[in-house]
Amino acid sequence: MDLNRVTEFYQPTSLTAVPKWQEGFAWLAGGTWLFSEPQPAVRALIDLDTLSWPAIQVLPEGLEIASTCKIAELEAFRAPTEWKAASLIPHCCRALLASFKIWNTASVGGNICLSLPAGAMISMSAALEGTATIWALDGASREVPIVDFVTGNHTNVLARSELLRSILLPAAAMHKRFAYRRFSLTSMGRSSVFLVGTLCPITGTLRITVTASTVRPIALVFDYYPDSAELAAAIDELITSDFYFDDPHGTCEHRRHLTYYYAEQIRGELETGD
Numbered sequence: 001m002d003l004n005r006v007t008e009f010y011q012p013t014s015l016t017a018v019p020k021w022q023e024g025f026a027w028l029a030g031g032t033w034l035f036s037e038p039q040p041a042v043r044a045l046i047d048l049d050t051l052s053w054p055a056i057q058v059l060p061e062g063l064e065i066a067s068t069c070k071i072a073e074l075e076a077f078r079a080p081t082e083w084k085a086a087s088l089i090p091h092c093c094r095a096l097l098a099s100f101k102i103w104n105t106a107s108v109g110g111n112i113c114l115s116l117p118a119g120a121m122i123s124m125s126a127a128l129e130g131t132a133t134i135w136a137l138d139g140a141s142r143e144v145p146i147v148d149f150v151t152g153n154h155t156n157v158l159a160r161s162e163l164l165r166s167i168l169l170p171a172a173a174m175h176k177r178f179a180y181r182r183f184s185l186t187s188m189g190r191s192s193v194f195l196v197g198t199l200c201p202i203t204g205t206l207r208i209t210v211t212a213s214t215v216r217p218i219a220l221v222f223d224y225y226p227d228s229a230e231l232a233a234a235i236d237e238l239i240t241s242d243f244y245f246d247d248p249h250g251t252c253e254h255r256r257h258l259t260y261y262y263a264e265q266i267r268g269e270l271e272t273g274d
Helices: 071-076 084-093 108-114 120-127 228-238 252-272
Strands: 008-010 025-028 044-047 056-059 062-066 131-135 141-145 150-152 163-170 177-184 191-199 206-211 218-222
Touching (some): 062 108, 071 084, 108 120, 108 163, 120 191, 120 206, 191 252, 206 252, 218 228
Antiparallel strands (some): 056 062, 131 163, 177 191, 206 218
């Protein structure tokens, strides 16, 4: 899609080189969504790739993923062997409805900032307890858990001119065992339900993160191992009927049914260790 209203293009090497934010400005990372449909309100693009952030860094605190990291780069990452939960990452990368060309262009941050219920990078980073670092052009910075970053279908906490700098997946989460269930209408289709459960080997804390079936991520956290009735009661309490997403990929009722069904399967799998 040609963005024929864009008349300015900036390639800054630092945030101080970014011009004063104006109406019609937009951040550009991979651009696979930005260029997929008309953007009549956009007149200037600011390329984030020229900031040259390291795509992936293994830190003592965990795994830091730059918002500009490409999906292909993340899928190719090989984590330390003790990070059992890192095996979830390629599953989430492959859950994207995308060709190899998209994989090599689309960014992790772009998928999260688009904030669609089916966003596979949202599923990954929410399940692994990721925290988003958000930068403002005045130099201010804040951190927001990914489960709180997305607020609804295509909405998030970013204020005007703010950008997502990176996502940190904490080392403690990366050491957990995990199980996941995903449903789509076709084998390579958009996710209509995506649940991930993680179990802490030290504390026994069970966490089940619900995405795709709901308009925003929902985390069910238990500091003990719940039985089936307790898990169902937690879903009843935290995911009311208005949270379920309804589109051509699945009705609210369909998504609600599979949320309960998959959550119980995950609970059983992590309990037995199968």
